[in-house]
Every structure is written in C-alpha cells, then in structure tokens.
Amino acid sequence: MSTLEEHLDDLAPAPAIRTLATTLAAETAVESDRQEQYVSLRPSMEGAVAVYLHRTWVSIAVEPDEAAAVAARLPEATVHPKTPATTYLHLTAEALAGAPDAALSVAREAVAWRAAGPRSSVGTGSAKKVAQPVATCPSHWMALLPSGACPVCG
Numbered sequence: 001m002s003t004l005e006e007h008l009d010d011l012a013p014a015p016a017i018r019t020l021a022t023t024l025a026a027e028t029a030v031e032s033d034r035q036e037q038y039v040s041l042r043p044s045m046e047g048a049v050a051v052y053l054h055r056t057w058v059s060i061a062v063e064p065d066e067a068a069a070v071a072a073r074l075p076e077a078t079v080h081p082k083t084p085a086t087t088y089l090h091l092t093a094e095a096l097a098g099a100p101d102a103a104l105s106v107a108r109e110a111v112a113w114r115a116a117g118p119r120s121s122v123g124t125g126s127a128k129k130v131a132q133p134v135a136t137c138p139s140h141w142m143a144l145l146p147s148g149a150c151p152v153c154g
Helices: 004-012 015-028 065-075 093-098 100-116
Strands: 031-034 039-042 051-054 057-062 078-081 087-094
Touching: 004 015, 004 031, 004 039, 015 039, 015 051, 015 057, 015 093, 015 100, 039 100, 051 100, 057 065, 057 093, 057 100, 065 078, 065 087, 065 100, 087 100, 093 100
Parallel strands: none
Antiparallel strands: 031 039, 039 051, 051 057, 057 087, 078 087
C-alpha cells in the first residue's frame, strides 16, 4: 500500500497543500487514496472523503448548514454545494498559504465530522447503511477520532 508521502510525491502539489496534508496526517488518523487528479484524505478507507488535495487547490468537506460560517474563517474560500449532505470549501494554494492555521483547523473538523458520519457508500450498492453512534468529547462536544482522541484537546 502506498503512503501519503508517496501519493503527494506523485501528485506534486503546491508546498502549502503538501504542508496541510502532512500536518493533518501527523495530528489525526487519516487514510489517503491517490486518483488521477487528486489525493483524498478520509478518516478510514470506508469513511467519506474529508479533504481532496489537488495540485493547486484543496476542497474541504463541510456540513451545508455550517458552510457560510466556516467559509468566513477562510476569507478566500469559495463555497461549492455538492449534495444535500455535503458542501465543499475550495481554497487555492495561495489562499491556503495565507491562512494555514485556519485551514488546518477546518480540515481537522472535516475529518472528525466524516469519522462520525455514515461510511462511504461508493461500491457497496447501498447508501442506506448507517454507522453506529460515535463517542463525543465531553468538553468540546466533538466526535472522537478513530483513535479515541478529541480533535481539539487530543
């Protein structure tokens, strides 16, 4: 199996995008998958994609109801509704380089959200499978990562 570093070497993204990916992977449990035009990051290979890394931009999954508020934290992000359940924030490499901490925070939240949600239905033939409830941090009310750690307090 290829590693995130191998996937990034093959994709050759802008430095800010590589930094976001490697920092996120160092702080949270993510799996990477290389496709022709991007590398995807998700909490597990069965989980929904949290972040798409392209060569010159990133797409971060957010809840549609929260998209405007989250986008306000990343002033140069553009909002792209994808499905009734998912909206993506697109951020260019230049915009990412200008707000790396805010983007990392949003990416962490995306991984936690995807870890708490239903598994990906791609290739399963059914989108009706629902994941079991996920434990939450009593201090931050955020879903715990697969490792059992809170994405905020660790």
